[in-house]
Amino acid sequence: MDTHVDFELSNVDLSFANSLRRVIQAEVxxxxxxxxxxxxxxxxxADEFIAHRLGLIxxxxxxxxxxNYTRDCDCDQSCGKCTVTLTLHAKCxxxxxxxxxxxxxxxxxxxxxxxxxxxxxxxxxxxxxxxxKLRKGxxxxxxxxxxxxxxxxxxxxxxxxAVGFEYDPHNKLHHLDLWYETDRASEWPKSKYADWEEPPxxxxxxxxxxxxxxxxFEVESAGNIEPDAIIxxxxxELQRKLAGLIHGLGENDDMNGDYDxxxxxxxxxxxxxxQDQGGFTTPYAGxxxxxxxxxxxATAYGTTPYGNSGSAGW
Amino acid sequence: MQTQKKFVVDFVExxxxxxxxxxxxxxxxxxxxxxxxxARAPSxxxxxxxDAAPTSAQQVTNSQDGDPMEEDEDNELxxxxxxxxxxxxxxxxxxxxxxxxxxxxxxxxxLGNALRFIIMKNPDVEFCAYAIPHPSEEKMNLRIxxxxxxxxxxxxxxxxxxxxxxxxxxxEEFWAQxxxxxxxxx
Numbered sequence: 001m002d003t004h005v006d007f008e009l010s011n012v013d014l015s016f017a018n019s020l021r022r023v024i025q026a027e028v029x030x031x032x033x034x035x036x037x038x039x040x041x042x043x044x045x046a047d048e049f050i051a052h053r054l055g056l057i058x059x060x061x062x063x064x065x066x067x068n069y070t071r072d073c074d075c076d077q078s079c080g081k082c083t084v085t086l087t088l089h090a091k092c093x094x095x096x097x098x099x100x101x102x103x104x105x106x107x108x109x110x111x112x113x114x115x116x117x118x119x120x121x122x123x124x125x126x127x128x129x130x131x132x133k134l135r136k137g138x139x140x141x142x143x144x145x146x147x148x149x150x151x152x153x154x155x156x157x158x159x160x161x162a163v164g165f166e167y168d169p170h171n172k173l174h175h176l177d178l179w180y181e182t183d184r185a186s187e188w189p190k191s192k193y194a195d196w197e198e199p200p201x202x203x204x205x206x207x208x209x210x211x212x213x214x215x216x217f218e219v220e221s222a223g224n225i226e227p228d229a230i231i232x233x234x235x236x237e238l239q240r241k242l243a244g245l246i247h248g249l250g251e252n253d254d255m256n257g258d259y260d261x262x263x264x265x266x267x268x269x270x271x272x273x274x275q276d277q278g279g280f281t282t283p284y285a286g287x288x289x290x291x292x293x294x295x296x297x298a299t300a301y302g303t304t305p306y307g308n309s310g311s312a313g314w
Numbered sequence: 315m316q317t318q319k320k321f322v323v324d325f326v327e328x329x330x331x332x333x334x335x336x337x338x339x340x341x342x343x344x345x346x347x348x349x350x351x352x353a354r355a356p357s358x359x360x361x362x363x364x365d366a367a368p369t370s371a372q373q374v375t376n377s378q379d380g381d382p383m384e385e386d387e388d389n390e391l392x393x394x395x396x397x398x399x400x401x402x403x404x405x406x407x408x409x410x411x412x413x414x415x416x417x418x419x420x421x422x423x424x425l426g427n428a429l430r431f432i433i434m435k436n437p438d439v440e441f442c443a444y445a446i447p448h449p450s451e452e453k454m455n456l457r458i459x460x461x462x463x464x465x466x467x468x469x470x471x472x473x474x475x476x477x478x479x480x481x482x483x484x485x486e487e488f489w490a491q492x493x494x495x496x497x498x499x500x
């Protein structure tokens with residue numbers, strides 16, 4: 001599978017190009033393990049440590065549209081339309097150290113299609129990410145619930161490892177102030193896009209009206225979505241944002257936005273008003289303090305997505 | 315709730331009457347703030363304090379492009395949408411039909427900057443700026459001032475539509491170029 005896409009975006013404004021970058025990095029939905037039930041953990045690693053590691057394993061998120069956000073799903077707690085269940089059971093019985101890999105996760109059959117939620121395995125040995133190492137007699141038995149979410153909520157939902165974003169390789173616009181000791185040209189390496197644009201002519205006057213016009217993107221996928229699909233999804237997500245607002249504005253007086261833009265399974269919505277004390281009522285309203293993790297978590301900042309209800313999981 | 319809020323707003327605006335006398339305000343609007351806070355303190359209606367939010371509206375007005383602009387504040391409020399709960403956009407108090415501040419919930423620079431740009435492209439728009447009044451509140455304020463040829467709400471709607479069309483163009487072009495590239499590769 002390809003992991004990179006490089007492209008040039010031209011004839012748009014910096015603000016739009018930046019919106020695209022931001023939306024790709026933070027708001028393209030993917031699926032990741034979000035709840036971990038630990039039945040047995042006699043390994044040397046703490047439960048939450050393993051839960052965290054499991055969360056970071058990239059899972060196949062192609063055709064994520066077929067999966068609902070758990071919060072929007074009709075089901076009670078979770079179902080095959082909004083979650084994918086992965087189980088892991090490993091016990092070391094030999095004298096050698098046993099390594100538990102992402103490939104050892106068994107994906108439940110109740111899911112929208114037969115690739116969503118599969119652990120991404122790209123290494124030549126076909127093992128995937130290392131989860132834990134077990135010594136003789138140690139056991140790890142967990143049930144994971146993977147949910148759809150966006151990276152704004154937690155970086156584990158990020159579809160990209162990195163997004164390169166560059167413009168004006170010769171710094172003609174003076175958006176950068178490149179520090180140098182004696183000679184700028186020799187001390188600063190040339191951008192890899194430097195050959196794509198004309199270098200400034202000798203003694204060329206500074207054009208203060210110029211605006212950036214060509215943007216160089218380099219999107220690196222984390223493996224869960226193909227990189228070109230990430231761009232497409234990003235644009236789609238931006239449009240969904242706009243459509244939600246247009247829809248809301250259209251109804252004008254009853255703008256109870258049934259907004260179905262990007263959202264993570266929880267958080268954002270459920271919390272209590274942010275700064276209730278100051279008499280500053282935010283339109284977030286105090287209702288609905290409950291999260292999937294149980295309604296116990298009322299901190300000063302509202303319910304945290306991590307709950308502190310002491311239930312299994314985080 | 316609706317009526318109550320309206321009342322509060324009107325009440326505050328009428329208190330501010332004297333401050334509206336100088337019609338051309340640039341930074342002057344800031345001076346209103348203490349008056350507003352003081353005026354509100356004795357009133358027992360702390361529940362609706364969110365009306366104090368024009369702070370942010372004014373920040374918008376003062377930020378960005380040194381455009382000296384006319385503050386044409388009339389008392390008639392275009393308080394449009396006033397729904398129960400998760401309404402995502404509202405018009406901040408003190409707005410008129412051609413000069414309005416909108417408050418977006420759960421939006422940030424991603425939408426704000428692109429929308430600001432596309433609205434500025436509209437020749438009927440005199441001024442447009444956005445601000446995120448506080449980084450830990452998921453709010454984005456957008457100020458639009460138009461010429462008499464259109465209204466601020468219409469300009470906002472046009473901006474949203476234009477941005478969506480721009481996305482379509484970029485999306486199509488991206489895919490076309492991708493197909494071309496894939497063809498050369500194989």
